[in-house]
Amino acid sequence: MTADVDIVTFGCRLNAYESEVIRARAAEDGLTDAVVFNTCAVTGEAVRQARQAIRKARRERPGAKLIVTGCAAQIDPQAFADMAEVDLVLGNAEKSQAGVYALQAEPVRVRVNDIMSVRETAGHLIDGLKDRARAYVEVQNGCDHRCTFCIIPFGRGNSRSAGAGEVVDQVRRLTAQGYQEIVLTGVDVTSWGSDLPGQPTLGQLVARILKLVPELPRLRLSSIDAAEIDADLLRCLAEEPRLMPYLHLSLQAGDDMILKRMKRRHSRADGLKLIADVRAVRPDTAFGADFIAGFPTETDEMFENTLRLVEEAGLSFLHVFPYSARPGTPAARMPPVKGPVIKARAARLRAAGDAALARHLDRQVGRTLDGLVESDGRARAADFTEVMFEGAARVGAIAGLRVTGHDGRRALAAVI
Numbered sequence: 001m002t003a004d005v006d007i008v009t010f011g012c013r014l015n016a017y018e019s020e021v022i023r024a025r026a027a028e029d030g031l032t033d034a035v036v037f038n039t040c041a042v043t044g045e046a047v048r049q050a051r052q053a054i055r056k057a058r059r060e061r062p063g064a065k066l067i068v069t070g071c072a073a074q075i076d077p078q079a080f081a082d083m084a085e086v087d088l089v090l091g092n093a094e095k096s097q098a099g100v101y102a103l104q105a106e107p108v109r110v111r112v113n114d115i116m117s118v119r120e121t122a123g124h125l126i127d128g129l130k131d132r133a134r135a136y137v138e139v140q141n142g143c144d145h146r147c148t149f150c151i152i153p154f155g156r157g158n159s160r161s162a163g164a165g166e167v168v169d170q171v172r173r174l175t176a177q178g179y180q181e182i183v184l185t186g187v188d189v190t191s192w193g194s195d196l197p198g199q200p201t202l203g204q205l206v207a208r209i210l211k212l213v214p215e216l217p218r219l220r221l222s223s224i225d226a227a228e229i230d231a232d233l234l235r236c237l238a239e240e241p242r243l244m245p246y247l248h249l250s251l252q253a254g255d256d257m258i259l260k261r262m263k264r265r266h267s268r269a270d271g272l273k274l275i276a277d278v279r280a281v282r283p284d285t286a287f288g289a290d291f292i293a294g295f296p297t298e299t300d301e302m303f304e305n306t307l308r309l310v311e312e313a314g315l316s317f318l319h320v321f322p323y324s325a326r327p328g329t330p331a332a333r334m335p336p337v338k339g340p341v342i343k344a345r346a347a348r349l350r351a352a353g354d355a356a357l358a359r360h361l362d363r364q365v366g367r368t369l370d371g372l373v374e375s376d377g378r379a380r381a382a383d384f385t386e387v388m389f390e391g392a393a394r395v396g397a398i399a400g401l402r403v404t405g406h407d408g409r410r411a412l413a414a415v416i
Contacts, residue, residue, distance in 0.1 A: 011040025180398050184205075190229065262292075367402075369402075378410075
């Protein structure tokens with residue numbers, strides 16, 4: 001850590017985006033010698049890691065101001081205010097406000113308001129979160145759904161969308177800066193537009209971006225809800241090769257009773273139908289999915305339904321989360337599955353994910369792919385396949401790659 005301002009980010013891409021907003025705000029406010037922790041609350045482990053990092057920072061920088069914000073701070077501000085190491089706790093709405101980092105001699109230690117009262121989309125103070133290869137644009141924040149396992153709506157508030165014109169302008173600016181790929185991100189991206197006049201759809205936003213920014217080579221979506229894919233989005237997938245053929249679905253389970261107890265809005269059949277509908281119009285689409293292993297009341301039979309779904313749906317990429325009870329959620333009051341069983345089920349799901357990825361990689365051998373170069377010798381194909389390659393290609397460029405094999409995790413290729 002330097003003697004200047006460090007931002008320590010936990011959790012999702014949206015948090016990473018907002019950390020850049022925080023960095024810009026802190027500079028404008030003249031903040032110096034400080035560490036800002038942008039926390040995550042999706043699991044108890046994420047909160048534990050944040051607290052551990054705060055204590056470590058205080059030992060390493062005894063004179064620095066330690067500021068805590070993000071979802072964990074929004075949901076339980078007092079827990080962080082009670083830590084002797086912490087100087088200031090900010091809510092998710094407050095963390096991007098002008099002047100909040102211009103600390104007074106005797107600041108109020110907790111500035112956290114009711115996130116449910118926030119109506120405007122935060123952010124849009126920077127031209128996207130940029131890595132060396134691609135840029136991310138926040139189009140939506142918050143969530144109107146109340147899945148029984150999830151605490152995030154209480155950290156993010158209700159769903160609110162950025163205006164289409166604002167998004168298009170931002171994408172145009174980033175493309176002009178040379179970015180070959182833009183990723184649309186948010187907490188519940190498929191709900192974009194539901195709070196805007198006329199209730200436009202995500203598909204309409206995607207179509208507008210692709211029409212009005214013809215110079216953009218690649219547009220990608222972050223994780224989407226398996227209950228929602230509108231007709232316009234399906235049409236874009238069918239007709240527009242610049243929309244990347246990869247969808248990461250928030251499936252969570254493959255058993256209808258567990259989905260019902262999770263208060264998800266889709267059934268097992270709905271998830272399979274969505275995948276089939278997309279493949280019918282864009283056969284080269286690859287699918288990833290999030291799954292929770294060991295949700296309360298899950299029996300062996302229910303778990304087997306989830307396990308079978310991986311192969312039945314033809315998934316390629318899995319994110320597996322062992323169930324972690326979040327205090328204050330309905331699921332935390334349900335009869336739990338024993339810890340060792342949760343661990344074993346998560347391991348079996350991950351093994352199924354490894355096998356699914358290997359099948360996907362087998363299909364790539366002999367193909368020629370266009371890969372966005374993320375770092376020296378590493379690229380990402382349109383369908384999100386990670387490719388390790390030999391040969392010269394500039395970071396941020398799109399390179400033609402011939403796949404010669406794979407190592408079980410990534411395709412192996414040579415630059416054409």
